[in-house]
Amino acid sequence: MERVAIIGASMTKFGQREEWIQELLAEAGLDCLEDAGVDAEAIEHLYVSNMASGEFEGQTGVMNGLAHDIGALPAYTQRIDQTSSSGGAGIYAAWQSVASGASEMTLLVGGEKMTHRTTGEATDVIASLTHPVEYKTGVTLPSFAGMTARHYLERFDAPRESLAKVASKNHKNGVDNPHAQFQKEVDVDTVLESPIVADPLRLYDFCPITDGSAALMLCPESVAEEYTDEYVVISGIDGATDTHVVHEREDPTVMGGVVESGEGAYEMSGRGPEDIDVAELHDMFTILEFLQMEGLGFAEQGEAWKLVEDGSTERDGELPINTSGGLKSKGHPLGASGVAQGVEIYEQLTGEADDRQVDAEVGLCCNVGGFGNCVITTIMEAAQ
Amino acid sequence: MERVAIIGASMTKFGQREEWIQELLAEAGLDCLEDAGVDAEAIEHLYVSNMASGEFEGQTGVMNGLAHDIGALPAYTQRIDQTSSSGGAGIYAAWQSVASGASEMTLLVGGEKMTHRTTGEATDVIASLTHPVEYKTGVTLPSFAGMTARHYLERFDAPRESLAKVASKNHKNGVDNPHAQFQKEVDVDTVLESPIVADPLRLYDFCPITDGSAALMLCPESVAEEYTDEYVVISGIDGATDTHVVHEREDPTVMGGVVESGEGAYEMSGRGPEDIDVAELHDMFTILEFLQMEGLGFAEQGEAWKLVEDGSTERDGELPINTSGGLKSKGHPLGASGVAQGVEIYEQLTGEADDRQVDAEVGLCCNVGGFGNCVITTIMEAAQ
Known part of the structure; x- marks a missing residue:
């Protein structure tokens, strides 16, 4: 089986951010497209690692919003939650999407917006994962x-x-x-x-409690070589x-x-x-x-x-x-x-x-x- | 690439249920293990399709709770959300887990508990997916x-x-x-x-608004043949x-x-x-x-x-x-x-x-x- 490569990476400034979750996801997503030199239309699968946009901001469906915001239609989208390891789970899901042959270009964007909630509210949501x-x-x-x-x-x-x-x-x-x-x-x-x-x-x-987003671009190694010789394999x-x-x-x-x-x-x-x-x-x-x-x-x-x-x-x-x-x-x-x-x-x-x-x-x-x-x-x- | 098979299926009674989400997930999960004739210890990946247990019941981490409840440790777990198509997304994720070679036995359980909330509360959560x-x-x-x-x-x-x-x-x-x-x-x-x-x-x-859970057991076709000759392929x-x-x-x-x-x-x-x-x-x-x-x-x-x-x-x-x-x-x-x-x-x-x-x-x-x-x-x- 062909190895899975990472050809681009990005992250936003982490900290207390004024933007809402969709803007944070789009910021890292667009930066990753630029870093990888990949057009949005080339994305076949788009994964969002996010634990609780519904609980924190009352907004769900953020993966579909992201596909819209970065121009990735008709890419298949999915949100992945594995509590505080949602990001690692996202890497695993993105790896599987490429390794299974389902996608030749998968963008993974992980993000959370939390600081607008009180520490008590945020920790109440986090506590509920146990x-x-x-x-x-x-x-x-x-x-x-x-x-x-x-x-x-x-x-x-x-x-x-x-x-x-x-x-x-x-x-x-x-x-x-x-x-x-x-x-x-x-x-x-x-x-x-x-x-x-x-x-x-x-x-x-x-x-601390933090807002921010990060992204990785995954593809088969043979596709990676078309874009760059500076890539990483999982x-x-x-x-x-x-x-x-x-x-x-x-x-x-x-x-x-x-x-x-x-x-x-x-x-x-x-x-x-x-x-x-x-x-x-x-x-x-x-x-x-x-x-x-x-x-x-x-x-x-x-x-x-x-x-x-x-x-x-x-x-x-x-x-x-x-x-x-x-x-x-x-x-x-x-x-x-x-x-x-x-x-x-x-x-x-x-x-x-x-x-x-x-x-x-x-x-x-x-x-x-x-x-x-x-x-x-x-x-x-x-x-x- | 080897084909992905389904060797077991189950669903709970759908309707107004008294149990909470973890019990509904466990009911379908255990029934599916029995239907497939698979031991819980054989599960390598365990996926839960669920849109909003956090919003509906204030409980997150339900995939880890399910692994605990059905005795599937140390299976890898993940929650999958694609709004009202979370279940289909779960089938796709479970298919990828097997097709990529990451798992030789994947249990997918989808569930939601909603009827304890008012229609207004439930539709507020659902509306937020657009x-x-x-x-x-x-x-x-x-x-x-x-x-x-x-x-x-x-x-x-x-x-x-x-x-x-x-x-x-x-x-x-x-x-x-x-x-x-x-x-x-x-x-x-x-x-x-x-x-x-x-x-x-x-x-x-x-x-209607409904409580309930359903499950499917996926594995490579060669593994399916060890269990049954009455299976389905995706x-x-x-x-x-x-x-x-x-x-x-x-x-x-x-x-x-x-x-x-x-x-x-x-x-x-x-x-x-x-x-x-x-x-x-x-x-x-x-x-x-x-x-x-x-x-x-x-x-x-x-x-x-x-x-x-x-x-x-x-x-x-x-x-x-x-x-x-x-x-x-x-x-x-x-x-x-x-x-x-x-x-x-x-x-x-x-x-x-x-x-x-x-x-x-x-x-x-x-x-x-x-x-x-x-x-x-x-x-x-x-x-x-």
Whole structure:
């Protein structure tokens, strides 16, 4: 079967935006068409990753609106929701559309518009993605993160500062990302002195609420070669669920969906953790970066914090993680985040990452839905 | 490429149900596992077609909840929304998952829970799937239907009764469908004397608001043969958009999405309209059955009504349409409807349609999103 290539990528400025969801989707979509050098009429499938435009803005059918706005008719359209990993699910759906032969040119646009709602309203929608036996008793995603962090620190004798260093590292990377919500450094003391949200985690251990959109253009490799010789291939991709009731998991520090989707993506690509040169992980909460590093085999269980402490995951380290700034600094517009991870890896592998550029031939994205309720891992490689 | 087979099908009773969305999805999902003779652990991908569980019930992440409820972990999950054609989009997504090699066993479950909301609340959500330039001025789906019906009747000199006969035929078919919301006959006079909704259309020209769920099990044909020799293959499938602003269309009686998706599905299958033995069309409004019959080539433009008048589309006619009862009598739980169309064609092609059984080797489903804003056409054939 022919490999699936990515020939274009774009993202809007993430942050507090005045535009509504349709405008944000169109902005990234049009930019991606331009970046890929593809005419809108060439799009055969158009996928929109978006969790909750209906809940946030009272507008549904946004994929059909996008086809209209960018002139892509009669492209087939579909909206894809996998909660906070909708973007990764979108990459998987777009990959399937090309790999199955259904489409020779698929545009994926992920986006969310959230900041016009209060934090309470936004978190109410997000809480509803978990099982009611938990969220209706107040056990929401931030409290899972707090309990997991406490357990991790005590069990593995990890210093509290190591979590703060994740936030600080990602903020430092975000300074050089013109699309990041926060282009400012945050030092470890600032994290440690910020208000408590879910003990031991504090405000700066959490990603913000964000508006924004990101896009990728996928096609068969033979079609890619007609457009460019600077493209990326998806060599491995897989997704997997873990228990929907989070407290049913045997080990709170093991995210089964990360492990399973990572193994699937490694197997498909013929790669292993040692081959990954750069990774975008889903740092919705700082503790999640540790759990994904361990689930994906970048570190043994209970030891990811050491790689953060010794600088291995910094931009000039052995395995740079979240060179984009991560969700922490770049922001987390739900449906856009997984797509934006792909945009960063695409730019790193094609040498378009400007001041964030690292030396990389193989990259990985891990997009986490809920508290690992469903996870998608994607491995991308620079075209040979 | 290996063909994609359907080896199991199920649907819940459609109507006013007391269960919430997760229970409805699990009911159809478990029934489909049993019908297919497949263990839950064998499911690799699990797709949920659902437009608006968040808006209707304040619950999101229902695909992850379903994986939990039926014991399908660690299957990859995804929710698919294409408004009122979410079910057809789900068939397309599930087809892609198998055709791409990503999954060897995909369970698709479509469902919606709506009747606990008032008609006004439900129609507010549905209205939001069209373009705000139209619905915010009060031009919603029923009014499009009314205007289109008036135009069609006058332009093609069709009798008002021919629309009523669509409703009456589909209700007659629904009497023999134990899962239909309304298992009762409705005669032409009753339709013509029912309250006006959008002139010339009256209450019985419209489908109801419905709760329910339906499911299909898809796998490669070689895997299907391990389970059964009574299966169906998807020989053609395609989807296409039309203008998102409905009033921009050149001819209000031509649904471009129907024409384009139909042509794509015919081309892929090597079939034409003359090969279709039975069809499920999206009769959300009676006028839509005419427009799809014409868009799919079953009748010339302006002449579909004649085939209804002369009985050709009745169960014992030349081309039986909506043997299930259609959306009109069976009901229209948004995300379930397109899947339920597939369930009916599967049952017709495998000889499991009981009192509704017709003689058929090739069947077609046409699932319409919005007012033709996006349409999916699927052609299925009995395994040879």
